[in-house]
Amino acid sequence: MNKKAIIINNRNAMVIANLLKQELDAVIYTTSELEGTERIVSISDFLSSNFSKLDGLIFIGALGITVRSITPFIESKQSDPAVINMDIHGRFVQSVVSGHKGGANALAQRIARITGGQAVITTASDSLDLWPLDIIGRAYNWANEYMGADENAFIAQFVNGVKTALLLETKDAGTKHLEETLPAHVEVHYKVASINENDVDLIIAVTPYLHSFDTPALFFRPKCLMLGSGSQKLLDSSFYHDEVEKLLQTNGFSALSIHSLHSVDVKKDEQAFIDYARTEAIDFITHSASDLNRVAGKLETSEAALEATGAINVSEAAALLASGNAQLLVNKTKACDQNGKHCTIAVAMDMAQERSGMIYIVGAGPGDPELVSVKGKKLLQAADLILYAGSLVPEELTHYARSGCVVRNSAQMDLQEQFDTMKAVYDKGGMVVRLHTGDPCIYGAIQEQMSFFDEHGMPYEIIPGISSFQAAAARLRSQFTIPERIQTIILTRGEGRTPMPEREKLSELAKFQSTICLFLSVSLIDDMQRQLLEGYPPETPVAICYKLTWKEERIWRGQLKDLANIVKDNKLKLTVMIVVGEAIDNRQMRSKLYDRQFTHLFREGKSE
Template sequence: MRKNAIILTSESSLPLAQTIKRELIDTDIYTKEKLNETIQISSIRNCIAQIFNETDAIIFIGAMGICIRSIAPYIRDKHTDPAIINIDSTGRFVISVLSGHVGGANDLTKEIARIIGGEAIITTQSDNTNLWSLDTIGEKYGWKTKSNTENFNHPLTTFVNRKPTALLLDIRDDGTIYLERSKPEHVDIYYKYSDINMSLYELFIAVTPYSYPPGIQTIYYHPKVLHLGMGCRKDCNPDGIAQYIENEIKLKNIAIESIKDISTIDIKKDEALLKNLQFYFGQLPVHIYTANELTDIDVPNPSEKVKEVTSVNGVSESTAIRSSDYGILILEKQKGVLSQGNDFTFAIAIDRTAIRQGHIEIVGAGPGDPDLISVRGRQFLEAADLILYAGSLVPKELTYCAKGGAIVRSSASMDLEEQFAIMKEFYDKGNLVARLHTGDPCIYGAIQEQMAYFDEHNMVYHITPGISSFQAAAAALKSQFTIPEKVQTIILTRGEGRTPMPDKEKLSLLARSQSTMCIFLSATVVDDVQKDLLEHYPPTTPVAACYKLTWKDERIYRGQLKDLAKIVRENNLTLTTMIVVGDSIDNRRGLSKLYSHQFKHLFRR
């Protein structure tokens, strides 16, 4: 947690300081005046001398000259100096003074400007030109930053001056996806080092678990995506082994900085070598596996002797593969003996999800309005090589953001095998596939069968959630679906049609709670739905039939439960109808007590 200090030079600016203090956790206000909620100081100079190296950010409110003269004697290095911000006494201008990137002054300047309604003044060139902040982006994504230059400012200057830059991305994670999406014009992206002609560039940037031959000025970002597996003889003498393993790894051009953890089998958990390796490589996490967890893992270099002792085909390879979520070995089993009787092995695997290969993202499209897809979901659609969308349920407008050259197909006429075939075709080429489902794909999204295929073929996939139509219904009805002391449960369910409902989930049983009920996919069986609900809900219970929520032709019909079937039939409502039942519809009586005076303490910082 950041610790912040506000230096107040004028009593008239106290309300401004108090506003900032309320929004920024762990903030103290210092002033020479004796004022409530402040710490009284003898002088600003003495105060700065005491707090400069103990505070993450110092915020001056007053003249810039006072700020500069006060901090000047203590400025040392951008990697250790606190963020310094200056605000004029009226709160009109918020200025990032020192440690803009590394110290976080630029981001804090923007945050404070939003808090007080001021104008953020930032002079850092990369911020003002919307370029990547190369000195801080590694920390943001958990990458270890290195450079082959003595002065890191040299490659930074090359980049902000828009000199030709080659960017190598030979793994995939959230950070590389961001870099691909936000690439400046002077940057060319490569996925293989061998494809780069370095003579064309003045700067080389690489997000990689590897090291490459030194050439032009280079910035490396090493992500933690590698898993070191180890095995050894009983009571192996660890002397010199860690250094040996490090040297061997470096000879293979693998970055030590990318090693995420160390793993072995349970019978080796007390070996001195394991503890020595953990200490040598910076207290990395250790994973211990039982033989049962490793038995079915195929390794390229099995050992009969190891199998006799452990019942697994090989310790170092199998544990590395297991820790990488069944990724691939980038360094197969290496054997070493530094002294007689002290044999050891090690291997390295890369995270399955980090491998630059095909990827399938199951994206929740939201209820229909293209603006209601998540930011992350939109980004996947913009980057996808194939968009396969549920054409009968998802508006085609959602796919209009596809990049040039992308293939956009509706799955409405495809069976499951055809859908899988086209996704696998693109996946096998190393492409990104966006499978677009209506609402939130985990609610009646029919994704279970697709995921079973993906699992069977060991394909990498992920789910981006979406706004469900039941949430859109609450918004359209201007209703809070939970009422204090009356209704605290929302049931998402469906009527029984061609697909039977489990006996314990029959609609008539669920209706006993008289909760707010959102009923999907049930317009065609509305008579049965009404009959089941009337077993426990009063006939006058409010209902709403919501057709194509958030679409251009959205229609909503309100009424009472006794008239539900009539409402649906007379208005020719179809499968894209959400039925909502419960006293929460249009309820304004059961107002929450959360904002009453007795709960104000919940909002104090």
């Protein structure tokens, strides 16, 4: 049966009911004979048979009918379905039962978006804009563990605003959300030693570590531990499970934080590993011996493992390979079962979740501070160091920096100075934002930096940005592709001190007569114009765009034969994007996408 049911008792509710039926894949039930509905003898009989089977129950009509109808069947917020009540116009959509765990709050908000109405949410944490502690972990794959208080008592104290310590010993999207939405009565800590239990009433901890507190605590267990194992054949499953539990307990880790189990591929059918993964609801993943050997490095060589699997080391190498880390949390531990079969176990932390320093290479966009991505802006607001190229990136972008953030212009630094500046902050566990113009992966000169980060084991992430060629299309109000004429955009540069491959010479690319966007080339304008004229007609439209989206932005339009003169007459030297091609300002060609014979693509969800 469908998991969502809509119950109506008035034919005037059919319009809104049909809308929800379509959007939510629900079934409409009524005691009347109405087309498009399933008739039921009574609401009570229907709920008696189906209440516990549904995950969503939507009543359209009076709230009193809803309350009286569901009361005999309500058992627990752990198992009851989401129950919604709404008026026949969809103006007010109220979460009635199972607001958090059953998803009624989320369902009410979704329905309100469909109807253009107002979601009515009365749960205290939602009304006070506090974290929904009972369900927030779901979004980030965290397990919940309470110590010293049950769930209801803990949440009641939290929403009443008692002083709470938030301990973050890993990092992921969830911890970032907690840091960005910190309530006034919560103080964040990154080390357990900094918490004075005498000063707090509750502790919330996102951690794989086992801690013992006298204060009531909620532990969120992130899936951040990678388990590596090797074994002889036919290892006893119960023994292996107990050994893993004992190893984790001894070293102070929660088994709830195990992300996955890893071994060499010849162990893919090892029943002890398969059983452990199934029992703990985690993935069991195997790797080739060559992949394990690639990360083995200075690990101890196991002659037995090498002979049996071809891998120099199995358990430790598997943990490191899976985690992306260079260090183990738990070195190889060996144990033997009652039949003399031995296994080895090692543990590593997922490098992406390790709370250490972090480098973000952020695309600043073309210049306008509002054209940096939302993610880029948030990183700028959270950074401990912002290092930006002042000659290319507007200084205004660094105004997003929080108080206490160090902002440095790299224009006068050599590469080693840049590295030293970033590493000093990274080594203290800080966040570094290296701000590059446009999109950092397009002529961003980030290769040397990435090599340095790789060499020093410093994790980094690249955040895309809007490129100047995209800003050019927007400012020129031009679509750079034309149906049946131009379907290719070429991003390239002129040949200066950096030689171009022969096949990528501008004269060769010009023969395609595609839209060409030229970066870093204004100083080579005479040679560029000559090469372009080998492929394009002299009358081909060109646009010379200076400091796109900056306050100083200027754009000149002309023809290819006049390109060099325009550049020289205006003394242009830096931050210039040159666009060449008939797509500039073209309004003659029309896409067939909106022709009547193509509209079926939208209905079938096949639009490109």
